Amino acid sequence: MIELKSISKTFNKNTVNENQLFNNFHLTLTPGEFTLMIGSNGSGKTTVLNLLAGTIFPDDGEITVGNTNVTQLKDHQRSKWIARIFQDPLAGTSSELTILENFRLAAIRTQSKKISIGTTNQFREIVKEQINFLGLGLENKTDQLMGTLSGGQRQALTLLMATMDEMQLLILDEPVAALDPKTSDVIMKLADDIIRRKKLTAIMVTHSMKNVKDYGDRLLMLKSGKIDRDLSGQAKNNVSLNELYDWFGN
Amino acid sequence: MSFYLTAILLGLGFSALAIGIFISLKIFNIPDITTDGSFTLGGVVTAVSLSSGISPLLTLPLAFVAGFIAGIFTGIIHTVLKVNALLSGILVMTALFSINLAVLGRSNLPLINLPTIYSAFPFSNNLTITQFYLTLFFIALILFFIYRLMKTDFGLAMRATGNNEQMVRACGVNSDRMKIFGLGLANGLTALSGYFITQIQGFADINMGIGIVILGLGSVMIGNILATAINKKSILFQLIGVVIGSIIFRIILAFALTIGIDAIYLKLIVAIFVLVIVSIPNFKKA
DSSP, X not given: OEEEEEEEEEXXXXXXXXEEEEEEEEEEEOTTOEEEEEEOTTSSHHHHHHHHHTSSOOSEEEEEETTEEOTTOOXXXXXXXXXXXXXXXXXXXXXXXXXXXXXXXXXXXXXXXXSSOOOOHHHHHHHHHHHHXXXXXXXXXXXXXXXXXXXXXHHHHHHHHHTTSOOSEEEXXXXXXXXXXXXXXXXXXXXXXXXHHTTOOEEEEOOOHHHHHHSOSEEEEEETTEEEXXXXXXXXXXXXXXXXXXXXXX | OHHHHHHHHHHHHHHHHHHHHIIIIIISOOOOOTHHHHHHHHHHHHHHHHHTTOOHHHHHHHHHHHHHHHHHHHHHHHHTSOOOHHHHHHHHHHHHHHHHHXXXXXXXXXXXXXXXXXXXXXXXXXXXXXXXXXXXXXXXXXXXXXXXXXXXXXXXXXXXXHHOHHHHHHTTOOHHHHHHHHHHHHHHHHHHXXXXXXXXXXXXXXXXXXXXXXXXXXXXXHHHXXXXXXTOOSHHHHHHHHHHHHHHHHHHHHHXXXXXXXXXXXXXXXXXXXXXXXXXXXXXXX
């Protein structure tokens, strides 16, 4: 169970641009549930993700992962429980490292980085097996630099990398927004497949109403820092595209 | 011939500094110019340590640690106090001038009749040849150590920090701490160059580090061009390229002197030379 409790957050405090986005905001994410979050620009979607990831901190309130209070922990400390996929398809990998080295770094996300060589042949086999599953023909190119691959390939690998280690929550920040429609479809299917297969708890921000229809167990609509709609199960499936557009209208 | 052997020897001596610049500039993407100060610091610590009877071999880690600490200061100023990297380096470099003067006690300290690392292992009757082999040995050792470090899990995190900070933080790496360590390592290596050069030239001087950062930058650029030319971009080839770059740099300077260019114009030649090698990759693109 991941919880945001009584969160308050004001940006640009004590200036003319002061913007109180959240006031007593609550959100509970249930284990194994794939939550989608939509909303207009400025409604607070990205802030919710940043609060969860630990790149920004609430003025007031509490953030918990399971029984652990993580409110004061920074992003690199929260990586013990939380994995992230970024909107920029290049942001989740290091172009100067090989595919294998990128996977190694991701595989020890929750561990300390020791002065010992972890990119062993045994590890290479594990990575090959994982990459093979993608069907992109990259399994024999594990020594190739990540920078030589396309954005779509890198985002696909980022998804696999994230799941190399244990996690309590997977955060996806518009993971396919920067990709062409076909690649975007492939990556979304892959993400959904991984989330289902590994029974992950996930939260994804998206602007694609098609993705809202096709994926996820729960749908949140944010408006000015408040949860405007919260639909699960059948109620979510019954929402029509027209209704979704209407939600944004007023 | 021995003129060029000396040039190669100096190139080897300066290559630790060049590897240091490679680490701060290429791996961490930080323009660090603490170098001028930490190079002199290494030389000063070496001269004072040898003068007070400490063995040359034990002086080596002392010089390294001194440079490492200087780099840590730059790293803390840059990451914790969020000061621009270039300014952080200038601040520490400036402060080090006083520190160096205080440690040395005067502006110049000769090592006359003192044991050095080279007198401790006399391979050959020819001092320059002894110095060459021994420096080569140490540089090879440093190269091996840095190469192995870069392959470890810790090294991967180091290399990714300069390339994609957001990613390494998401992978659970404290990128600030990584940068502080990286700048420490870079300046520790720079101080090792001070250690070698002081013993090769036989004295430490408070001004020995002025403008030295350009040597490292030039060497890294040459190394980069070499590694690109043979299409081997792996970390090992890049490191070897940097060492070769440092030697080429020195040979070109020696050549400039032999064809009768006035020593007054040496720094001008260095600047023009670095300008040329820095712009070569851009010319190719255009």
